[in-house]
Amino acid sequence: MSLEFAELASDEQIAAAAAALEYNGIRSLLAATGADARRLVGSLLTGGAEVYNNTSQTLQAIGVADDIERSGRYQPLRLRLYRMDREMQRREMRSLAASPDYVVGSVHALTEGGSLLIASASGSQLGPLVSGAGHVILVIGAQKIVPDVAAGMRRIYEYCYPLEDARAQGAYGVPSGVNNILIINKVLAPDRVTAIIVKERLGF
Amino acid sequence: MSMFDYDARPVTPLPVLVGTTASRGAYAIRDFLSRNGYPFEWVDASQPEAVRAVLGVAEVEPSALPLCILPDGSRLASATVEQVAAGLGMIAAPSRSEYDLAIVGAGPAGLGAAVNAASEGLRTVVVEAVAPGGQAGTTSMIENLLGFPNGISGSELATRAVVQARRFGAELLLARPLVGVSADGPGYVAGLSDGTLVRGRAVLFASGVEWRRLDVPGIDNLLGAGVYYGAGPSEALACTGSQVVVVGGGNSAGQAVVRFSRYAQQVTLLVRGRDLGASMSQYLIDQLSGIPNVEVRVRTQVVGLEADDRLRTVIVRSGDSTEPARLPADALFICIGGTPRTDGAAGIALAANTAGYLLTGRDGAREPGSNWPLPREPLPLETNRPGVFAAGDVRCGSVKRCSAAIGEGSMAVALIHRRLAEVGGD
Numbered sequence: 001m002s003l004e005f006a007e008l009a010s011d012e013q014i015a016a017a018a019a020a021l022e023y024n025g026i027r028s029l030l031a032a033t034g035a036d037a038r039r040l041v042g043s044l045l046t047g048g049a050e051v052y053n054n055t056s057q058t059l060q061a062i063g064v065a066d067d068i069e070r071s072g073r074y075q076p077l078r079l080r081l082y083r084m085d086r087e088m089q090r091r092e093m094r095s096l097a098a099s100p101d102y103v104v105g106s107v108h109a110l111t112e113g114g115s116l117l118i119a120s121a122s123g124s125q126l127g128p129l130v131s132g133a134g135h136v137i138l139v140i141g142a143q144k145i146v147p148d149v150a151a152g153m154r155r156i157y158e159y160c161y162p163l164e165d166a167r168a169q170g171a172y173g174v175p176s177g178v179n180n181i182l183i184i185n186k187v188l189a190p191d192r193v194t195a196i197i198v199k200e201r202l203g204f
Numbered sequence: 205m206s207m208f209d210y211d212a213r214p215v216t217p218l219p220v221l222v223g224t225t226a227s228r229g230a231y232a233i234r235d236f237l238s239r240n241g242y243p244f245e246w247v248d249a250s251q252p253e254a255v256r257a258v259l260g261v262a263e264v265e266p267s268a269l270p271l272c273i274l275p276d277g278s279r280l281a282s283a284t285v286e287q288v289a290a291g292l293g294m295i296a297a298p299s300r301s302e303y304d305l306a307i308v309g310a311g312p313a314g315l316g317a318a319v320n321a322a323s324e325g326l327r328t329v330v331v332e333a334v335a336p337g338g339q340a341g342t343t344s345m346i347e348n349l350l351g352f353p354n355g356i357s358g359s360e361l362a363t364r365a366v367v368q369a370r371r372f373g374a375e376l377l378l379a380r381p382l383v384g385v386s387a388d389g390p391g392y393v394a395g396l397s398d399g400t401l402v403r404g405r406a407v408l409f410a411s412g413v414e415w416r417r418l419d420v421p422g423i424d425n426l427l428g429a430g431v432y433y434g435a436g437p438s439e440a441l442a443c444t445g446s447q448v449v450v451v452g453g454g455n456s457a458g459q460a461v462v463r464f465s466r467y468a469q470q471v472t473l474l475v476r477g478r479d480l481g482a483s484m485s486q487y488l489i490d491q492l493s494g495i496p497n498v499e500v501r502v503r504t505q506v507v508g509l510e511a512d513d514r515l516r517t518v519i520v521r522s523g524d525s526t527e528p529a530r531l532p533a534d535a536l537f538i539c540i541g542g543t544p545r546t547d548g549a550a551g552i553a554l555a556a557n558t559a560g561y562l563l564t565g566r567d568g569a570r571e572p573g574s575n576w577p578l579p580r581e582p583l584p585l586e587t588n589r590p591g592v593f594a595a596g597d598v599r600c601g602s603v604k605r606c607s608a609a610i611g612e613g614s615m616a617v618a619l620i621h622r623r624l625a626e627v628g629g630d
Contacts, residue, residue, distance in 0.1 A: 048371065053215065060215055069216045070275070072293075075367060081212040083243040085440060087466035088344045089357050097212065 020114025054105030109152030141202030231428030238438030306404025311338020313596025316613030337362030382548030413542030430515025
């Protein structure tokens with residue numbers, strides 16, 4: 001496993017990535033700490049909205065997953081989906097998961113040129129990020145910033161995948177896989193996607 | 205961010221319920237959480253490794269069961285529904301001292317009324333004994349509701365209706381049954397089981413019906429231990445590969461059969477009448493006939509049960525046969541008829557027919573002893589007490605269909621406006 005991808009980016013790299021995100025149509029916000037990022041996410045979400053929180057070590061670490069699933073301020077779709085009957089309500093599950101008001105998650109790499117890279121074993125989380133969700137909020141630890149897309153791909157395969165595979169084996173008893181990769185280079189809808197860069201090592 | 209995300213499992217801790225599959229108390233909590241849409245983990249106390257995984261020890265003192273571990277880690281031994289509901293923050297106090305409309309029951313009629321009343325500016329509160337959705341809330345798939353060409357599950361309909369009602373400002377007070385209603389000037393005061401009082405200038409009874417009890421020796425001892433009233437949505441997964449018997453000839457019974465057929469090895473529907481056509485929608489009859497692991501037995505009644513620590517066999521008698529037959533059964537779901545839920549209404553002496561269904565409109569005023577006090581006639585859906593209305597399955601003459609109940613709830617709101625204008629302030 002290459003530890004170069006666990007290193008926090010410099011202030012200059014963070015600034016470059018943030019500016020590039022803005023240029024690419026992605027609103028970028030900076031947070032000094034995870035607690036600050038948590039407050040920012042809270043300020044962006046609308047009370048009562050349907051919110052889907054992607055499985056994310058980052059969101060769990062800073063308390064955002066708790067805020068979404070337990071605060072009562074939102075309609076947490078994970079809880080609603082989890083209790084559905086997979087035999088009888090598969091169609092309802094599909095449409096609910098595909099089009100939340102907000103999806104909150106993270107990424108596996110952010111390039112200094114403002115591209116976002118997200119890998120997925122199932123692919124289920126990619127559709128809402130690209131177009132299904134009304135709004136997308138991504139919380140990104142500054143160790144995920146890489147020079148370019150090629151480095152981002154290396155980060156996914158050499159660093160994220162081994163850690164994620166171990167997590168999936170422990171949590172589900174099955175291997176993970178880099179089965180789908182989403183690269184967001186530019187967003188056309190204004191203010192649809194917000195990236196919060198946190199100057200801390202969060203998630204992997 | 206995780207790459208593995210296809211089970212949608214919540215990432216924060218869920219309540220964990222440890223109990224035995226033969227426990228009535230454990231079933232009551234499973235049923236309550238399931239019907240309220242509250243995800244939880246079930247741990248069978250007879251499985252040492254599963255118990256060790258959540259408690260750190262392989263065995264639990266039987267007297268501590270059912271045991272509920274709340275998301276904050278605190279434990280409720282010998283847990284009850286009320287304790288679990290309170291521990292999970294499901295008990296809310298009313299925010300107002302008085303409401304324009306107090307609705308009893310959060311089934312389709314009650315929620316239909318709540319959405320319409322709140323959207324029109326009425327201060328609205330709904331009190332519900334168990335969970336939103338009523339009997340329809342346990343229905344696996346409603347396929348004849350306008351606007352849902354692919355059907356909608358009862359639980360999803362209830363979830364959406366609750367969100368809609370709350371968005372318009374209606375309040376829902378859950379998990380506490382109504383214990384009494386009394387007159388309070390031109391309005392009424394409703395008392396809940398925990399002592400909460402709710403004042404309403406008008407009251408709508410949309411309390412629905414509860415399942416009629418099956419008169420079979422020993423059945424009460426098996427409640428939650430293989431015998432269940434209603435469609436038992438919390439039990440569907442547990443029925444995987446098992447033998448299931450459903451009793452009833454209505455749509456609820458038919459929908460329960462469809463759901464359980466997806467999990468069970470065999471589902472047998474027992475119907476007292478000669479055919480299903482008199483009480484079940486044709487689309488459901490057609491569905492049942494096409495499911496290979498479903499058998500429908502008409503002119504058949506349950507006459508006995510055999511059990512050890514839980515149900516094992518259902519004994520039935522069919523047609524003119526004098527010889528009973530024995531059906532191996534892991535679970536028996538009883539979805540027959542209904543008894544109107546009017547317990548809390550005794551204090552204001554609402555007129556009802558001999559079966560207990562509430563009389564409304566001219567029918568109520570004509571009933572001997574109804575004591576209708578006003579020179580005008582009761583409004584349609586108004587009981588023999590001015591300002592007290594009834595809608596949905598609890599009302600005498602109602603059509604026992606989800607869409608009809610929603611319609612009655614909506615219609616009641618228009619009539620309640622007239623009543624509120626009469627007493628001033630609308």
